[in-house]
Amino acid sequence: MKPTTRRLRVAVAFAVLLTGATACSTLQAGTNNSSGTATPKNVQIVVDTGPGGGSDLFAREIVKLAQQTKGISSNWPVISQTAGGGLGAMAYMKGKANQTNYVAAFTSKWVISALGTANPPASLKDLTPIAELADETQIVAVPTSSPYKNFKDFVAGAKAHPNQLVQTGGAVSSVDNLIALKVQKDTGTKWKYLSFADGGPRITALLRGDAQMMIGAKSDFQEQVDAGKLRIIAVFSDKRMAAFPNVPTMTEQGFDLSALPAQLQFRGIAGPPGMSPAAVGYYVGVLQKMIKSPGWQQYMDSEGDTTQFVTGSALTALINKFTTSMTPLVHSLSGAGQ
Amino acid sequence: MSALNHLLDGLGTALSPTNLLWMLIGCVLGTVVGILPGLGSPAATLAVLLPLTLRLQPTTGLIMMAGIYHGAKFAGSTTAILLNIPTETSSVVLCYDGHELAKKGRAGPAMGMSAISGFIASTVGVIALTFTAPAIANLAVKFGPPEFASLMTFGLLLVISMAGKSPVKGFISMALGLLVATVGVDLVSGAQRYTFGSINLYDGVQFITLTLGLFAVAEVLINVEQKRAKPLFAVPKKLRELLPSRQDLRRCAGAIGLGSVVGFIIGALPGGGSTIGSFVSYTLVKNTSRNSDEFGKGAIEGVAGPEAANNSEAGGAMIPLLSLGLPGNASTSVMLAALLLYGVQPGPLLFTNHPEIAWPVIASLYLGTLVLLVLNLPLIPMWVQILRIPYWILYPTILVLAVVGAYSARGSLFDVWMLVGFSLLGYIFRKLEIPAAPMLMAFVLGPQFEVALRQSLTLSNNSPLIFVERPISATVLAITVAVVAFSTVSRHRRRRRGAPAVPTTPSVAAANSSAVDEPVK
Numbered sequence: 001m002k003p004t005t006r007r008l009r010v011a012v013a014f015a016v017l018l019t020g021a022t023a024c025s026t027l028q029a030g031t032n033n034s035s036g037t038a039t040p041k042n043v044q045i046v047v048d049t050g051p052g053g054g055s056d057l058f059a060r061e062i063v064k065l066a067q068q069t070k071g072i073s074s075n076w077p078v079i080s081q082t083a084g085g086g087l088g089a090m091a092y093m094k095g096k097a098n099q100t101n102y103v104a105a106f107t108s109k110w111v112i113s114a115l116g117t118a119n120p121p122a123s124l125k126d127l128t129p130i131a132e133l134a135d136e137t138q139i140v141a142v143p144t145s146s147p148y149k150n151f152k153d154f155v156a157g158a159k160a161h162p163n164q165l166v167q168t169g170g171a172v173s174s175v176d177n178l179i180a181l182k183v184q185k186d187t188g189t190k191w192k193y194l195s196f197a198d199g200g201p202r203i204t205a206l207l208r209g210d211a212q213m214m215i216g217a218k219s220d221f222q223e224q225v226d227a228g229k230l231r232i233i234a235v236f237s238d239k240r241m242a243a244f245p246n247v248p249t250m251t252e253q254g255f256d257l258s259a260l261p262a263q264l265q266f267r268g269i270a271g272p273p274g275m276s277p278a279a280v281g282y283y284v285g286v287l288q289k290m291i292k293s294p295g296w297q298q299y300m301d302s303e304g305d306t307t308q309f310v311t312g313s314a315l316t317a318l319i320n321k322f323t324t325s326m327t328p329l330v331h332s333l334s335g336a337g338q
Numbered sequence: 339m340s341a342l343n344h345l346l347d348g349l350g351t352a353l354s355p356t357n358l359l360w361m362l363i364g365c366v367l368g369t370v371v372g373i374l375p376g377l378g379s380p381a382a383t384l385a386v387l388l389p390l391t392l393r394l395q396p397t398t399g400l401i402m403m404a405g406i407y408h409g410a411k412f413a414g415s416t417t418a419i420l421l422n423i424p425t426e427t428s429s430v431v432l433c434y435d436g437h438e439l440a441k442k443g444r445a446g447p448a449m450g451m452s453a454i455s456g457f458i459a460s461t462v463g464v465i466a467l468t469f470t471a472p473a474i475a476n477l478a479v480k481f482g483p484p485e486f487a488s489l490m491t492f493g494l495l496l497v498i499s500m501a502g503k504s505p506v507k508g509f510i511s512m513a514l515g516l517l518v519a520t521v522g523v524d525l526v527s528g529a530q531r532y533t534f535g536s537i538n539l540y541d542g543v544q545f546i547t548l549t550l551g552l553f554a555v556a557e558v559l560i561n562v563e564q565k566r567a568k569p570l571f572a573v574p575k576k577l578r579e580l581l582p583s584r585q586d587l588r589r590c591a592g593a594i595g596l597g598s599v600v601g602f603i604i605g606a607l608p609g610g611g612s613t614i615g616s617f618v619s620y621t622l623v624k625n626t627s628r629n630s631d632e633f634g635k636g637a638i639e640g641v642a643g644p645e646a647a648n649n650s651e652a653g654g655a656m657i658p659l660l661s662l663g664l665p666g667n668a669s670t671s672v673m674l675a676a677l678l679l680y681g682v683q684p685g686p687l688l689f690t691n692h693p694e695i696a697w698p699v700i701a702s703l704y705l706g707t708l709v710l711l712v713l714n715l716p717l718i719p720m721w722v723q724i725l726r727i728p729y730w731i732l733y734p735t736i737l738v739l740a741v742v743g744a745y746s747a748r749g750s751l752f753d754v755w756m757l758v759g760f761s762l763l764g765y766i767f768r769k770l771e772i773p774a775a776p777m778l779m780a781f782v783l784g785p786q787f788e789v790a791l792r793q794s795l796t797l798s799n800n801s802p803l804i805f806v807e808r809p810i811s812a813t814v815l816a817i818t819v820a821v822v823a824f825s826t827v828s829r830h831r832r833r834r835r836g837a838p839a840v841p842t843t844p845s846v847a848a849a850n851s852s853a854v855d856e857p858v859k
Contacts, residue, residue: 080749081748084540087540091537163799171528203662205482207662210483223687
């Protein structure tokens with residue numbers, strides 16, 4: 001075969017591939033803009049985790065309950081934009097400015113992701129907050145065999161063995177590490193942080209004895225506590241948790257939490273920049289109806305979350321306060337990393 | 339033995355007509371999803387189907403999910419063997435020998451062996467799960483970052499040993515894979531690496547983009563270059579040639595056994611998963627086989643070993659899920675989510691509190707592979723017909739599927755452009771005879787190795803002694819050294835003996851005969 005025909009064939013095959021790529025971009029550019037309508041149609045909900053991840057399941061649960069409570073009649077497809085712990089999802093929403101048929105299930109993590117990035121492509125302040133729905137109380141767990149009966153014991157242990165004790169959790173920039181760093185700074189102690197991308201290995205690190213402590217949610221620990229493998233030693237709040245009435249709060253144990261936001265892990269719904277007040281009102285109505293259903297209460301109980309329905313300027317203030325109190329912690333992190 | 343009674347009860351429940359019907363639907367659905375790279379991973383399918391399965395009885399819903407899980411897995415092997423497209427990380431290894439077999443006209447036996455070894459392995463897996471769950475669960479808990487880092491060292495060292503003729507080229511491919519794998523936001527420090535400030539690279543490169551480019555599109559590019567008058571593959575006419583022969587089965591017995599055990603144990607480690615299982619199994623089978631020279635050129639053990647591991651892994655993966663409440667991989671984590679939505683808390687108490695759910699799920703996992711075997715053996719002749727499709731239909735179809743697959747992984751056009759880039763790279767690789775599989779394996783294993791290494795050093799305050807101080811880690815390292823030494827010595831000895839390599843033009847006869855000493859020319 002002649003080399004020219006050969007080259008031609010490769011070129012043709014490649015051209016097909018490129019045509020495919022361009023066709024996709026035309027399609028993407030051609031998505032319709034349905035701003036201005038009273039009731040948004042073809043609503044899509046954006047999340048920052050892959051299928052089966054926390055926010056994905058949260059979004060699907062909301063859609064399911066909103067349908068059950070007759071707030072919405074059609075299904076909202078879930079779009080997952082997983083890049084950069086919320087940065088990708090926020091950038092995606094920023095690109096949908098003024099449209100009323102896109103909402104995002106945000107978490108407090110999105111604030112931290114934007115703080116920890118030099119030039120974030122978008123931040124939660126760019127979006128239109130619609131409603132906060134839930135807050136997840138942070139609690140502290142240790143293995144049952146641990147000598148630490150409360151958080152004061154743990155801090156004393158960390159004083160006796162500087163940089164020896166290990167806390168396990170997710171990325172360094174996650175809330176559990178940030179609040180631990182605050183305690184370390186306040187008490188003049190230092191312990192290590194062991195990152196695992198998934199929840200499973202964190203629990204096994206505790207059970208194996210590689211890590212001595214973990215800060216997380218009730219749903220992270222409940223089963224292991226029931227099975228007698230883990231013990232809850234503190235609640236990161238000034239109120240005790242109904243599920244663990246005998247566990248004292250950090251405040252009761254003499255730690256000052258006033259510099260930390262009252263809500264550490266919250267979830268809510270936001271729209272793109274410039275979403276019309278009418279559309280915001282529509283979504284608030286749907287969500288308000290949904291959170292009154294028994295199904296929602298059941299879901300909150302099983303997750304160990306508390307319902308926090310905050311909208312409007314109160315929600316903006318909440319996000320602003322969280323941002324201000326977390327900023328120095330996130331910055332101390334990037335300083336330490338250098 | 340009460341575990342056995344429970345299992346038999348579970349089988350009884352799973353065998354009800356309704357459950358069987360949903361399992362069948364699940365298997366078919368999973369097969370369809372797995373065969374089309376565009377439709378996404380089984381984890382995504384499971385998540386999308388969650389609302390539907392929630393309307394079923396918990397047991398029935400979970401049984402259907404188990405069907406999808408198995409169906410998608412098996413389909414991943416099918417595309418790897420027939421078209422050299424691994425749609426799942428665990429089927430990358432099958433491109434080595436499975437596709438070579440298909441090129442020789444032995445696609446049928448390769449697929450049959452994949453189904454048979456899968457069935458045998460999941461039998462082993464479910465029996466092991468029934469009787470050893472508590473013991474293995476304890477072992478799984480003891481497997482921490484240092485142990486994982488040692489296991490990954492084993493895996494990465496053997497990537498090169500699989501490279502084929504030129505270890506240098508294998509090393510180049512592996513190094514590129516490690517490099518591409520570092521792209522993204524680093525978990526441990528939160529720093530960005532090679533993202534060039536682009537949000538599209540924060541999450542790194544998608545596996546499916548890399549694999550479609552390096553394998554599927556590159557294959558098309560290389561093939562259209564040569565005008566083909568005759569069909570791509572030799573398609574056997576006789577029915578008997580479509581199924582593995584008795585000799586194939588005898589040859590693979592050891593590989594299936596080894597693969598089953600390896601897959602089960604690695605599947606039980608939290609974060610283990612079938613990719614590492616199938617890979618470790620391939621290298622172990624290759625290094626212990628008498629026919630190790632044939633590997634990479636169409637050895638049927640190279641299909642049986644990893645496929646066995648790939649399937650017994652499901653049994654192993656259920657151990658952390660059911661006994662500790664911890665998912666081992668993406669698919670089991672979706673099943674975990676489903677259990678939660680049904681209001682069943684999986685965890686150490688699941689077997690005590692909800693035996694009516696736990697045991698039928700285990701039983702249905704097992705029945706799933708039986709359904710697949712029954713469903714697929716008669717269908718093999720049909721699948722093999724894919725190879726008869728003329729290239730002017732097949733190639734555009736593959737290109738379209740590749741573009742759709744890359745796009746739909748996360749709805750990003752950027753990924754389609756990356757696909758174009760990786761296709762070019764794959765084409766260059768083929769021209770320079772650099773194997774692409776080491777790059778893909780390094781891409782999968784590299785990040786896990788890196789994270790485990792850094793976690794270990796965090797624990798030990800930067801002392802590398804942690805890897806030999808912990809008994810399991812030390813054992814794994816010792817096995818690594820032994821396998822590497824063994825394969826080096828045996829290669830050296832073979833070279834000294836001047837034994838001929840496997841014929842350069844592969845033939846069906848060479849693949850069938852177990853004798854390596856076939857004269858060249």
